[in-house]
Amino acid sequence: MDRMLRGALAPGTWMRQDELAASMGVSKIPVREALQRLAALGLLRFEPNRGAVIPALTAAEADENFTLRRAVEPELLRRSIPKLTIVDLAEAELALASDRPATSDADPSGLEANWRFHRAIYVASGWERGLAVVEILHASVAPYVRLYTDSLGGGSDSDVEHQALLDACRSGDVDGAVDLLDAHLDHAATALRAFLDDDVVDGPAARGSEVGEDGWS
Amino acid sequence: MDRMLRGALAPGTWMRQDELAASMGVSKIPVREALQRLAALGLLRFEPNRGAVIPALTAAEADENFTLRRAVEPELLRRSIPKLTIVDLAEAELALASDRPATSDADPSGLEANWRFHRAIYVASGWERGLAVVEILHASVAPYVRLYTDSLGGGSDSDVEHQALLDACRSGDVDGAVDLLDAHLDHAATALRAFLDDDVVDGPAARGSEVGEDGWS
DNA sequence: GACAGCATAATCGTATACGATCGGTGGATG
DNA sequence: CATCCACCGATCGTATACGATTATGCTGTC
Numbered sequence: 041m042d043r044m045l046r047g048a049l050a051p052g053t054w055m056r057q058d059e060l061a062a063s064m065g066v067s068k069i070p071v072r073e074a075l076q077r078l079a080a081l082g083l084l085r086f087e088p089n090r091g092a093v094i095p096a097l098t099a100a101e102a103d104e105n106f107t108l109r110r111a112v113e114p115e116l117l118r119r120s121i122p123k124l125t126i127v128d129l130a131e132a133e134l135a136l137a138s139d140r141p142a143t144s145d146a147d148p149s150g151l152e153a154n155w156r157f158h159r160a161i162y163v164a165s166g167w168e169r170g171l172a173v174v175e176i177l178h179a180s181v182a183p184y185v186r187l188y189t190d191s192l193g194g195g196s197d198s199d200v201e202h203q204a205l206l207d208a209c210r211s212g213d214v215d216g217a218v219d220l221l222d223a224h225l226d227h228a229a230t231a232l233r234a235f236l237d238d239d240v241v242d243g244p245a246a247r248g249s250e251v252g253e254d255g256w257s
Numbered sequence: 258m259d260r261m262l263r264g265a266l267a268p269g270t271w272m273r274q275d276e277l278a279a280s281m282g283v284s285k286i287p288v289r290e291a292l293q294r295l296a297a298l299g300l301l302r303f304e305p306n307r308g309a310v311i312p313a314l315t316a317a318e319a320d321e322n323f324t325l326r327r328a329v330e331p332e333l334l335r336r337s338i339p340k341l342t343i344v345d346l347a348e349a350e351l352a353l354a355s356d357r358p359a360t361s362d363a364d365p366s367g368l369e370a371n372w373r374f375h376r377a378i379y380v381a382s383g384w385e386r387g388l389a390v391v392e393i394l395h396a397s398v399a400p401y402v403r404l405y406t407d408s409l410g411g412g413s414d415s416d417v418e419h420q421a422l423l424d425a426c427r428s429g430d431v432d433g434a435v436d437l438l439d440a441h442l443d444h445a446a447t448a449l450r451a452f453l454d455d456d457v458v459d460g461p462a463a464r465g466s467e468v469g470e471d472g473w474s
Numbered sequence: 475g476a477c478a479g480c481a482t483a484a485t486c487g488t489a490t491a492c493g494a495t496c497g498g499t500g501g502a503t504g
Numbered sequence: 505c506a507t508c509c510a511c512c513g514a515t516c517g518t519a520t521a522c523g524a525t526t527a528t529g530c531t532g533t534c
Contacts, residue, residue, distance in 0.1 A: 057515080058514095058515075067488060067489045068488095068517095069286065073290060073293045076293045077293050078297070082389060088516075089495060089514085090497080104385075107332060108332070108384075111328045111332050167321045168321075169299060173393075173394075273484095275485075284518060284520075285486090286517080287518065305486075306487095306525060306527070307486090477533090478531105478532090479531090479532085481529095483529100484528090485525085487523095487525095488523090492519080493517095493519100496513105496514085496516095497514080498512090498514095499513100500511085501508105501511100502509085504508095
């Protein structure tokens with residue numbers, strides 16, 4: 041249903057309800073409800089008679105996003121590591137593996153690999169709400185992270201950091217893992233900021249994308 | 258529209274769509290969309306053919322909630338204080354004042370006084386997303402906070418702490434304000450935990466409330 | 475008297491239909 | 505030739521209607 045929206049995103053493009061409904065073979069009602077759920081999470085905005093649009097991310101919003109993640113995710117990791125099971129670690133390993141082959145647009149698991157990995161190492165915390173919060177934050181920047189990893193030749197640095205983080209989780213080194221996580225998020229934030237500063241708000245979607253200035257809703 | 262739901266909450270009671278629609282003079286569609294928005298935020302759950310219910314809060318979830326707030330809110334406050342305007346401070350003062358007369362169930366502003374106050378001192382940060390996250394966290398525990406403040410004779414301690422926090426904000430004492438905020442959240446968490454431990458999950462709604470055990474969805 | 479099974483009725487989820495509002499284009503005018 | 509206005513088409517938001525699923529009360533039996 042709305043899983044298609046979680047992955048295939050196009051910041052700045054207008055999505056028409058009828059169009060989405062037709063392409064998914066259902067009526068507008070479930071489409072609207074899915075869009076409402078996403079809108080409640082801030083992942084898209086409803087415009088009166090223009091449709092739904094995924095808001096363009098400003099550099100300030102990206103900074104905010106990663107600062108929030110750096111505040112929350114260490115808490116999750118700290119509580120998760122002692123409870124990590126072999127299954128969680130395997131899932132994290134799988135997520136790392138599935139990230140290597142450039143799965144162009146269709147993720148086999150339905151979840152984005154990066155989030156799959158982070159989720160796997162947090163899920164043992166048992167913190168449903170915190171996991172949901174982080175997922176929202178992650179989803180907000182995911183399209184842009186994808187863009188700059190694609191454009192900048194693939195985030196091999198990120199892969200290395202993920203691997204080191206996973207190793208620390210395996211060995212139960214909580215403080216070390218938290219440090220690695222913080223550094224990882226810092227690097228990601230820096231890279232995203234550089235990307236957003238470069239081609240200000242142009243690159244996002246190759247064709248058919250008009251990125252309106254954000255009116256600080 | 259959905260403002261009615263944000264305030265008048267009844268954890269454990271079943272809400273029927275037709276009933277809500279009839280009481281608000283609209284059809285089910287807008288009601289369902291409002292409920293979907295709230296469900297996306299985790300404020301209620303949809304049950305197949307039973308209706309929507311506000312999930313009962315477990316002690317563990319309350320702990321999680323306040324730990325997350327203690328991780329996020331100081332960040333907001335730290336960035337907000339230097340930018341606080343006279344308007345923000347006045348709004349905070351108003352929120353404190355409107356908390357004193359026991360507004361039984363109908364808040365004049367439509368917002369709960371407690372959240373109004375916290376929001377007022379955070380809003381200058383300009384962090385829309387962080388504010389939204391904190392609002393969700395706040396809304397999750399709000400019904401219970403209301404319950405224990407009502408039952409335990411009114412949160413006069415909370416009022417005092419709010420006032421001290423506001424004073425620190427006025428004088429621009431960032432570190433002091435953050436310390437006060439952390440202590441305030443700690444006290445609230447302790448009080449809520451004590452309340453949840455006492456009458457386990459009984460008190461919530463006087464009549465017509467069956468609180469189902471949480472299946473760790 | 476207690477329990478299993480069934481019929482009824484209520485609720486949910488979605489498809490269809492319709493009015494309201496707004497963007498876009500063509501023409502008229504300065 | 506540029507600008508303004510009016511009309512039209514398109515899209516959104518909501519009301520109504522209907523099938524599917526299931527909670528609930530009754531009845532028959534052990």
